[in-house]
Amino acid sequence: MLCCLFTFFCFPAFASEQTSQTDQELLTQLEQAKPQDKVEVLLQLAVNNRSQTPHDTLRYGEQALELLEKYPHRDNEILILSNMGWSYMIVGDYDKGVVLAERAVELAEGGGDDKALIVPLNIAGLLYWRQGRYEEALQFYYRALDVIKGSDDLKGQAATLNNIGLIHIEQGSSPKAFDYFNQAKELFEKAGKRHAMTTAMNNIAGIHSAQSNYSQALEVQLEVLRVREELGDEPGIAEMLLNIGITYDLIGDYEKAHDYFSRAIRYFEPLGDSRAIAQTLNATGLAYFHQKEHEKAAWHYEKALSYAKSTSDRLVEAGVLLSLAQLHLALEEVAPAQSYLDQALELTEELGLRQSEAQARYHQAEIYLLQGLYEEALREVLQSIQISEETKNKAEESKSYELLSRIYQAREQYQLALQAFRKHKAINDQVFSEETRDKLLQAQSLFEAEKRNKQIEILERDKALQKTKIEQQRFERNVWIASLLFTLIVILLLYSRFSQRKVNKALSNHLGIQRSLMQAIAHEFRAPLAKVQLAADMLEESDDVNDKKLFSTIHKGTSQLDSLLKEIIELLKMESLKELEPVEPTLLDDLIHDQVLAYQPLYPEKSIKLLSSGGEQQFELPQKHFTWILSNLLSNAAHYSLSQVEIHYSSSHSVLKVSVDDDGIGIPKNDRDKVFEPFVRLDPSRTRSTGGTGLGLAIVQRLAHLYNAKVSISDSPLGGSRFTLQWPLK
Numbered sequence: 001m002l003c004c005l006f007t008f009f010c011f012p013a014f015a016s017e018q019t020s021q022t023d024q025e026l027l028t029q030l031e032q033a034k035p036q037d038k039v040e041v042l043l044q045l046a047v048n049n050r051s052q053t054p055h056d057t058l059r060y061g062e063q064a065l066e067l068l069e070k071y072p073h074r075d076n077e078i079l080i081l082s083n084m085g086w087s088y089m090i091v092g093d094y095d096k097g098v099v100l101a102e103r104a105v106e107l108a109e110g111g112g113d114d115k116a117l118i119v120p121l122n123i124a125g126l127l128y129w130r131q132g133r134y135e136e137a138l139q140f141y142y143r144a145l146d147v148i149k150g151s152d153d154l155k156g157q158a159a160t161l162n163n164i165g166l167i168h169i170e171q172g173s174s175p176k177a178f179d180y181f182n183q184a185k186e187l188f189e190k191a192g193k194r195h196a197m198t199t200a201m202n203n204i205a206g207i208h209s210a211q212s213n214y215s216q217a218l219e220v221q222l223e224v225l226r227v228r229e230e231l232g233d234e235p236g237i238a239e240m241l242l243n244i245g246i247t248y249d250l251i252g253d254y255e256k257a258h259d260y261f262s263r264a265i266r267y268f269e270p271l272g273d274s275r276a277i278a279q280t281l282n283a284t285g286l287a288y289f290h291q292k293e294h295e296k297a298a299w300h301y302e303k304a305l306s307y308a309k310s311t312s313d314r315l316v317e318a319g320v321l322l323s324l325a326q327l328h329l330a331l332e333e334v335a336p337a338q339s340y341l342d343q344a345l346e347l348t349e350e351l352g353l354r355q356s357e358a359q360a361r362y363h364q365a366e367i368y369l370l371q372g373l374y375e376e377a378l379r380e381v382l383q384s385i386q387i388s389e390e391t392k393n394k395a396e397e398s399k400s401y402e403l404l405s406r407i408y409q410a411r412e413q414y415q416l417a418l419q420a421f422r423k424h425k426a427i428n429d430q431v432f433s434e435e436t437r438d439k440l441l442q443a444q445s446l447f448e449a450e451k452r453n454k455q456i457e458i459l460e461r462d463k464a465l466q467k468t469k470i471e472q473q474r475f476e477r478n479v480w481i482a483s484l485l486f487t488l489i490v491i492l493l494l495y496s497r498f499s500q501r502k503v504n505k506a507l508s509n510h511l512g513i514q515r516s517l518m519q520a521i522a523h524e525f526r527a528p529l530a531k532v533q534l535a536a537d538m539l540e541e542s543d544d545v546n547d548k549k550l551f552s553t554i555h556k557g558t559s560q561l562d563s564l565l566k567e568i569i570e571l572l573k574m575e576s577l578k579e580l581e582p583v584e585p586t587l588l589d590d591l592i593h594d595q596v597l598a599y600q601p602l603y604p605e606k607s608i609k610l611l612s613s614g615g616e617q618q619f620e621l622p623q624k625h626f627t628w629i630l631s632n633l634l635s636n637a638a639h640y641s642l643s644q645v646e647i648h649y650s651s652s653h654s655v656l657k658v659s660v661d662d663d664g665i666g667i668p669k670n671d672r673d674k675v676f677e678p679f680v681r682l683d684p685s686r687t688r689s690t691g692g693t694g695l696g697l698a699i700v701q702r703l704a705h706l707y708n709a710k711v712s713i714s715d716s717p718l719g720g721s722r723f724t725l726q727w728p729l730k
Helices: 023-032 035-049 054-070 074-091 094-111 114-130 134-149 154-170 174-190 194-210 214-231 234-251 254-271 274-290 294-311 314-330 334-351 354-371 374-391 394-410 414-464 467-541 547-576 588-602 623-640 696-706
Strands: 584-587 607-610 618-621 644-651 655-662 710-715 721-728
Touching: 023 035, 035 054, 035 074, 054 074, 074 094, 074 114, 094 114, 114 134, 114 154, 134 154, 154 174, 154 194, 174 194, 194 214, 194 234, 214 234, 234 254, 234 274, 254 274, 274 294, 274 314, 294 314, 314 334, 314 354, 334 354, 354 374, 354 394, 374 394, 394 414, 584 588, 584 623, 588 607, 588 618, 588 623, 588 644, 623 644, 623 655, 623 696, 623 721, 696 710
Parallel strands: 607 644
Antiparallel strands: 584 618, 644 655, 655 721, 710 721
């Protein structure tokens, strides 16, 4: 399971100095270099291409080796051979890779420089590891570790420890692997290599996952993802998104698994990492397979296979072919399953992938069982068991014995079937016991490490902190806390006073407005009442005065008073209005025409007309309140115009704009805000020679504000004032 999850690992760099030169720059430099200097350039070209285009590395390496025969240089030859060994591993030719890596080891041993051994030893160990020859791989890694421990290369030491841990995972020894990964993590952290540290953490998460401790695995993986996001490491982020998705697949949370796989693809695609894309697509297909959504699984497997073939990575290709064979077997589609399995077997045998070969033999036995070819099925499953025993793959061995039991049962060899099934159960019990033991050993290891850390912390604390210093710190802390509390109290008192001042100021302003309003109301009432009183007195004292004229004066005064009271009532309604009127479809032309018809008879000597017309255009408006605003604007314009009033409107998708123009004397810019205040008529004498109560525009302003509309005043082309209403349509 860990191999499936974590395929990325690290080891010391091949060259002591990496450059950022491009291949084109290096090729130009190669043409101009002297023969004895060309090896250095060819070495850098080999380093640049060893993973993405390994065949180019092999070509540059061969050219360098030819030159090295004429111009020997031991260190360069070691690095060239190491890079070529790595490239042969990438293309799957492990035997050639081992030959070159061991040749590099021999050269380094003969040079007397132990540091030169580190790279070829790691490459040789890696090649044996890929072949499943774990003991031989460990010998090379342990030798590399002995060499590195004598130097200050913490990063190289940590990388080697990490690879040793991965091999112990392959051998089924989780406690040892866990210890090596922890050592690697601590050394990477000490060396300040945060990215490399996350590689070791990723492998620790793999152990948790292999032991079904998925919550712990996710906790570590998410921490690794966080660090790599901080570092801006996009390839590393993509790798972790893939691994987290696989963990969610193992948990059975397929929705989250697919989410992480999709995010991983979005990172891998701009990077052009076709190999990683193939792995992610394969993992996505496996999740759909677990969901029994076989069509989606097949589509992702086929796409993964296409990417794997485009990269010439036969290792990934073999894995995808096995996935496709397993899918068609689940659907009992023997012919396509056999086709994919034949290709997978050819690759696994060619590459020496023993564990993958065991899986392939297992699936071949399943096919033969479906076809009723029991002898052939028996032969294949026994080979799968043999390979599983050699590679110590208990899970695959257990599966194979279960299949062997079914084959014997089909052959009616019931005693042998029972024995095979008992063997299957025994291996399962053993695996369960080993996993339980591993968990206990891991827990014990963690407990001991924690205990050791606590003891160290206590000793350091006792040595560093003496009793007098503790008392001094306690006193300083108390003084600091007291100062902080005092400062907080002062701040709270100041804030309280400031808040109270704001409240008092607001109340004072409000009371001032009320007093001003009441004074204005009293003043406005005084004029019409005085007229009524004077007329009544005159009517009472005089016998010869024209009674009709006096009564007309009284009637006019009471009419003005009645009009004023109505306006005041409307204003008070506006001040208390809290709810908006519901909107309804309104033909604006009809509404304006109705208002024009209502006001024209009141001002027969003046022209009141609508200039722009939208015909049947409808708007969603609160008819009552919108009409109220329009009526007050028209009334104001008619009062103060000399001979004409014009109305026009326009609209966009979000705003309706209505303008009312008059040819009156206009309003000075400095006084335009004042006209929206109650009882303001810009007339110092407060007489009614020009008419009006001074409340209409105040009502307009308040109604507009209620609906988030705006009313503005500007100069009119007619010579007077233009009142513009901007009404939001949304």
